[in-house]
Amino acid sequence: MTNIWLGLFSGIAFGFVIQRIGATDAHRMARSHLMLDSDIPRFMLLAVALSAVGVFGLQAVGVGRTLPLPTSIVATGLAAVIFGVGWGLTGYCPGTTWAAAGEGRMDAIFALLGGLVGAALFAHLHETLIPILYDPTNVGQITLTDLFGNHAVAVAVLAVGFGLCIWGIGKLWPSAERVDAFERGPDSEKSSSNTGNSG
Amino acid sequence: MEHTNRGPIPYWNWIPAAFALAGVIVFIFATFGPPASSSGFVSLLKGFFEWTAPEYAASNPHYNSIPGPGSWLFTFVLGMAVGGFVAGRTSKRIPVRDMPPIWKKRFGDSRAKRYTATFFGGFLILFGSRLAGGCTLGLFISGSSQLAVSGLYFGVVIFGAAMLTARLIFGKISGKEETQ
Numbered sequence: 001m002t003n004i005w006l007g008l009f010s011g012i013a014f015g016f017v018i019q020r021i022g023a024t025d026a027h028r029m030a031r032s033h034l035m036l037d038s039d040i041p042r043f044m045l046l047a048v049a050l051s052a053v054g055v056f057g058l059q060a061v062g063v064g065r066t067l068p069l070p071t072s073i074v075a076t077g078l079a080a081v082i083f084g085v086g087w088g089l090t091g092y093c094p095g096t097t098w099a100a101a102g103e104g105r106m107d108a109i110f111a112l113l114g115g116l117v118g119a120a121l122f123a124h125l126h127e128t129l130i131p132i133l134y135d136p137t138n139v140g141q142i143t144l145t146d147l148f149g150n151h152a153v154a155v156a157v158l159a160v161g162f163g164l165c166i167w168g169i170g171k172l173w174p175s176a177e178r179v180d181a182f183e184r185g186p187d188s189e190k191s192s193s194n195t196g197n198s199g
Numbered sequence: 200m201e202h203t204n205r206g207p208i209p210y211w212n213w214i215p216a217a218f219a220l221a222g223v224i225v226f227i228f229a230t231f232g233p234p235a236s237s238s239g240f241v242s243l244l245k246g247f248f249e250w251t252a253p254e255y256a257a258s259n260p261h262y263n264s265i266p267g268p269g270s271w272l273f274t275f276v277l278g279m280a281v282g283g284f285v286a287g288r289t290s291k292r293i294p295v296r297d298m299p300p301i302w303k304k305r306f307g308d309s310r311a312k313r314y315t316a317t318f319f320g321g322f323l324i325l326f327g328s329r330l331a332g333g334c335t336l337g338l339f340i341s342g343s344s345q346l347a348v349s350g351l352y353f354g355v356v357i358f359g360a361a362m363l364t365a366r367l368i369f370g371k372i373s374g375k376e377e378t379q
Contacts (some may be wrong), residue, residue, distance in 0.1 A: 006230050007271035010286065011278020013223045014234070019293070021220075022210040026317075027299035033365035039213040040359070046217035047224065051344035054225030065232035067334045068347035079331035080353045084360020086323030089316060089368060091299060093335040094328055095236035097321060098276045099283030106297040110288070110314040114321030119240040121322075121331035123261035129330065130260075144346040151357035154346050 015099040015166035024100035026091030033088050042166045049162040056155045068141045075134035209292035231271050235337030237328035239276030241265045305369055
């Protein structure tokens with residue numbers, strides 16, 4: 001019972017933050033994917049690096065639960081390609097569809113419905129597809145700790161690696177402050193009632 | 200509001216926002232375990248099939264691996280919708296749109312076209328997520344936080360595929376703006 005309330009509370013906090021950074025805005029996501037806006041990728045990478053340090057701290061004091069998923073070279077890679085095409089097309093990922101649907105974006109509601117169909121179809125094909133695609137190249141629940149032999153070293157490697165990515169993205173992609181002409185352009189002549197803010 | 204973007208951008212700065220999200224993620228690890236959101240879809244479907252076709256739900260291995268709607272996994276995605284709603288209602292500056300302007304510029308005003316595309320895209324992201332066992336949050340973010348190779352691998356490929364797809368779809372109209 002506690003879990004239900006914890007889930008609801010965590011979801012509200014998570015949904016609130018991703019709305020405020022603009023991850024529920026498919027326009028901003030498209031511009032991120034087009035390398036026109038570096039804020040969302042840098043936000044994601046920094047959040048992961050900080051979380052890795054946080055999870056390391058939790059494990060040091062023996063709090064919480066971890067469960068790394070296995071890596072299947074074929075299935076994880078193929079799934080990522082399918083996912084990436086959908087993400088690039090819609091600008092939504094499974095979590096943001098819920099938050100964006102809650103915000104009132106109609107296209108996200110359709111993405112959510114399509115997602116239910118996709119999940120139902122995969123569940124239906126689970127018994128057929130998992131033995132063909134997932135199991136043969138499943139290399140198990142490997143982590144960077146297995147590769148580097150020490151949890152603290154592995155966290156440091158991840159943090160430095162992500163830090164370099166954040167720095168590189170910041171150098172190569174413009175950030176939101178510098179590019180605003182495109183945001184201004186296309187919508188200005190075609191505004192309709194649905195484009196108003198919700199305030 | 201989005202017509203007068205001369206002012207400061209309406210979104211939070213990415214650095215404090217990342218600290219806020221990491222705080223939420225670490226809280227979830229401490230109180231529940233690895234966060235996930237694509238599982239919430241399965242959880243909802245499991246509840247639906249337990250109600251309409253109990254034998255099917257009971258015999259399907261995918262539904263057996265995930266708890267039904269009375270679980271953290273489902274209340275989390277429900278909470279995401281509530282969080283998005285509250286955040287949308289309390290922000291006067293972030294525009295809520297049914298169609299992204301970049302999509303309108305490329306494909307015109309047809310809502311049917313956009314909704315068909317997001318329905319199909321939603322299908323792809325969930326089909327992919329369930330094959331991999333997680334999504335941006337459940338595999339990339341929560342996996343990488345635990346240093347899982349699966350999360351890092353998934354993350355690299357989804358970014359690559361999404362960037363390529365966006366370039367193929369919107370590339371023509373984004374070209375001009377890139378030069379500034």
